Amino acid sequence: MADEIDTRVTPSFHPDTVRAIVEYDDDTASILAGAEAALTEAYIGVGRVHDAREAGKRNPAWNEAAALIETQNFADKMTANLAKRFDSATANLTRVIEGLERDLSQPIEGGGVGAMAGEIRAYVHALPEGQRMGFINRAIEAGDTRTVGACLGGPAYLCGLTPEMQTALLRVHHEKSNPRMAKQLRAAKAGLELLGERGGLIFKEMEKGVGAKQAKVQQLRAAKAAAEKSFVV
Structure with a gap:
């Protein structure tokens, strides 16, 4: 995955952006694995929406509007899956941060006696x-x-x-x-910040993949639904 470049998708979703975190190494890779997986899925998912859009154009049974609606339907499913993945990765990193913060704030036991x-x-x-x-x-x-x-x-x-x-x-x-623990905390915080920034790009990138604004697709869906009422027996 790291060697594959899809020029249709923003590089902000490439998993190498996680590996570019300063503290990313063998000590922190497992902590950042969830963030890396979320970005990988986003990178692949947006690419699949672009693929779906091109496939829709080649379907002889669909006109432009039908292809657009179907592509948007697919993008909506991908977006929902990615939102869950980002939410899960965010929750996991939040728990890691809370645990490390707690460990790095423990009182010193027995040092003040004598x-x-x-x-x-x-x-x-x-x-x-x-x-x-x-x-x-x-x-x-x-x-x-x-x-x-x-x-x-x-x-x-x-x-x-x-x-x-x-x-x-x-x-x-x-x-x-505990320099290792301190490094892990910095890495976890950087990963959490990265997820927050990149998660906000999902809708914009999906819109690019579909090739139309959400408002236009909603209008087409409404027109389709209205027309289909005429075929109800």
Whole structure:
């Protein structure tokens, strides 16, 4: 699929757009598999609508209007299937993001216990307010788990931090300690954003595949339905 190019279909649906996500690699491919599959189906589906349109032109039993209506009927079915696929992929990525966010926000257990931890917290609390977060950030970067555990493993006020400050530092610590998980979260968010952007193109691309505006097809359907009433016994 990656090597096949259909010039009738927007490249925005090509699965290579998922693989172009910066964080796409062996660690994130499984997380992004649903988004990749959704775009692949969209790429193929729109191409099939173009194929159907050309086949309709070759059907001797159909005039232009009939071919247009049948092509639109096919496009509607494809659109419904793609909407389900995009919704499913979106829901799955949302669950992944929620789980990773939860894991990267877990409190540090047991790090704030002991006399040394108390001394560390007292030292940090005595620092000027504008220096406390910087001190803890440097400890995180240095991998100083004793200092990080003391400052983030107990109540925020013991270090002179607000709960919001401690939460932000805790997130930095988890991302530093779990780079693979942090990368997966970035990939999942990028995939979710991509699905949102590409999903909005489905109707436009289907309209191009059908070769007419929805309003025109609806008028033809209405005229067909009205004419068929004359054949009801």
